[in-house]
């Protein structure tokens with residue numbers, strides 16, 4: 001599937017902290033690939049859309065919160081690739097629609113709301129049957145695009161986007177924000193031995209994600225989907241959640257402004273903050289080469305800023 005995507009630029013960061021730590025640090029700007037369909041959410045959608053097309057589905061149905069980057073990307077990608085889209089939103093309808101949901105509607109997405117209790121059943125056969133009955137033949141993509149198709153797309157984030165072939169393997173550490181761990185699982189499957197993926201959970205008590213990564217890797221390798229390598233080493237750094245999912249404080253907001261890279265408050269700012277802090281603590285060795293994956297999510301800042309002001 002091609003459209004007006006640009007390959008994500010690599011941006012070098014030369015700040016005082018980076019200089020002092022004696023490392024090379026680059027940011028892979030997945031946020032710049034497309035105006036609306038970008039970041040890791042594009043990679044997680046790609047093979048889901050291809051499967052839906054192959055199976056002759058004309059409609060996609062997916063799930064998300066009211067500020068979801070995945071809802072935003074699915075609405076836009078569905079529109080670009082000729083699918084009708086249905087967004088199942090957690091919680092009650094709030095009017096006027098926030099910027100994320102009004103964009104989704106502009107892209108032609110039909111929104112339906114499930115109360116939190118029903119929403120929790122979203123991956124059960126019972127709820128999916130109910131939705132199939134209500135909406136007819138729909139291709140269901142899980143919340144966040146987090147399935148094996150999603151992992152598969154994320155195996156293409158590092159190697160396939162680099163300016164020159166093999167360049168990806170020049171990096172020692174690949175750092176990425178982590179929600180469901182789908183993205184870091186895909187990245188770990190695409191690295192060479194000796195490289196390390198470092199995931200920064202953005203939710204509290206993120207240590208449970210270690211099991212999640214293990215099972216994603218195991219299921220992926222068992223699925224027969226293409227993977228070039230056995231999974232490289234990976235690590236979770238759980239100390240930079242700032243109180244939990246979508247929680248921020250003034251320090252994080254201030255920090256987000258200071259790096260010459262626009263960061264989203266929910267994901268990439270926390271990962272960036274974590275990396276800068278670790279650099280100051282001497283976590284990395286002099287001469288190490290770091291690649292920070294900018295997974296997008298900037299659309300969410302508009303809604304977050306509105307909420308912070310009210």
Ligand SMILES: *Cc1c(COP(=O)(O)O)cnc(C)c1O
Pocket residue numbers: 039040041069070144146177178179180181182183184264267268295296297298
């Ligand atoms: C969804 C999202 C993530 C988390 O990806 P997972 O695959 O769920 O770990 C990271 N960054 C941004 C900007 C996202 O939108």
